[in-house]
Amino acid sequence: MSESLAARAAALDAADELGKLREQFVLDEGVVYLDGNSLGALPRAVPGRVAEVVAHEWGELLIRSWTESGWWEAPERIGDRIAPLVGAAPGQIVVGDSTSVNVFKAVVGAVRLAGAGPGGAVRDEILVDASTFPTDGYIAESAARMTGCRLRPVDPASVPDEVGPRTAAVLVNHVDYRSGRLQDLPGITAAVRGAGALAVWDLCHSAGALSVGLDAHEVDLAVGCTYKYLNGGPGSPAYLYVAARHQAAFDSPLPGWNSHAEPFGMRPGFEPAQGALRGRVGTPDILSMLALEASLGVWSDVSVDAVRAKSLALTDFFLECVRAHVPAGQVELLTPSDHAARGSQIALRCAGASSVMASLISRGVIGDYRAPDVLRFGFTPLYVGFAEVERAARVLGDVLG
Structure with a gap:
């Protein structure tokens, strides 16, 4: 299952029309950044302009x-x-x-x-x-x-x-x-x-x-x-x-x-x-x-509709990967499954959420925690890829397993 999900992620990234935008941001390749709904990543053009x-x-x-x-x-x-x-x-x-x-x-x-x-x-x-x-x-x-x-x-x-x-x-x-x-x-x-x-x-x-x-x-x-x-x-x-x-x-x-x-x-x-x-x-x-x-x-030249389409694809894929990697009963989905009622984040209720998020961050997956028991993951389509989403779910499964 992990191999098939990883292969699908690679295919999705290869077909992603927004994927090239990632190079416009300062991002550590060893980190999966899923906290752009709190603080967005640094665009490369900003330091020189400032x-x-x-x-x-x-x-x-x-x-x-x-x-x-x-x-x-x-x-x-x-x-x-x-x-x-x-x-x-x-x-x-x-x-x-x-x-x-x-x-x-x-x-x-x-x-x-x-x-x-x-x-x-x-x-x-x-x-x-x-x-x-x-x-x-x-x-x-x-x-x-x-x-x-x-x-x-x-x-x-x-x-x-x-x-x-x-x-x-x-x-x-x-x-x-x-x-x-x-x-x-x-x-x-x-x-x-x-x-x-x-x-x-x-x-x-x-x-x-x-x-x-x-x-x-x-x-x-x-x-x-x-x-x-x-x-x-x-x-x-x-x-x-x-x-x-x-x-x-x-x-x-x-x-x-x-x-x-x-x-x-x-x-x-x-x-x-x-x-x-x-x-x-x-x-x-x-x-x-x-x-x-x-x-x-x-x-410049980015369609908000394309961003929304990728956001939904990313969050759908993340949920699929969570179901595959995370032991049953460990997390509860708080975000609506219905696309019409979903923003660009996924919230999961989890026992010990604060320590779970700390463990995720120590392993290079950065989301955030909301008291008392919510793991919150934000998906910024301009720089988040599908392989990163699969990795985040896999690491979450390792932490909870």
Whole structure:
């Protein structure tokens, strides 16, 4: 069985149209890296670009680089490079700040955009994904206090039944960070908008791994990080999507000089800029931002549909290899088997998961652990191959056997 799986893996790698992209990343050939859903690998173009920014644009041009090197326009320029990866037209994404800060902008902004319900009813409720990444929950709770709303956690699948005339905004994670479950973005968004509320999506575990379709599905606002499947580097700046139809009325709770209509006018009163620029706050983090821009170069001529197809093939093959290599009853699959409900990761429940993951890492298979008992493996199609997937399952079987 091991020989046949290894042979199939070799054949799949030989036919992989994305396989050549691996050479664009810095990766140790002796390591199977399945933690790109926490921190993406380093694209080879980044170190040289960062060195150029530091030595020339900062070191020599100094403050002139804000205009001569295009620093000032970077948040929108890089946003337009991310846009096609999440199905957005240009001019709707601005890059900057952390995911947490952008979640706060988006949720409060959504409540302010919502207006009154039927018959003038007050929209004083925010629904939040009950299984959300903790920070999103913390931010939503703070946004609810700030806007005088009640926060109500609900199962994402129940949103169409729970959203109502008093709901102002709904915050949902596109992919559950623990289980890898892919939520129904088109259906949930349609239900939220049908109730007159606004849909806010967290794309941290989906952008760069699968098709999102923000414009096609009429999402209102979205946020995402760039250091996972987009490989922007540790702590690279996040992004905020504001649909074009909302931009003229979007009222950010964090107005800053960078989002002012005349940022260098230094006037005491705030007048918001037009378009996605309203999502800016303070001075952009140029070093991290330009490292991100360099990392996005690997996406040139890459189809998101091809990435999604490989993601599903990788995760299917991994599950097949786990069934073949891991003793029966040692792990429990938490990720949906259904392609329509699966992100680009596989989560396995396992006794002693923390020590099991430590053993895997010591043997060159890097995934991660989520308390109390989850082994989590992320599959980044741009650089993960099928032979690596087979090896990871085989090593997992050795550890558990």
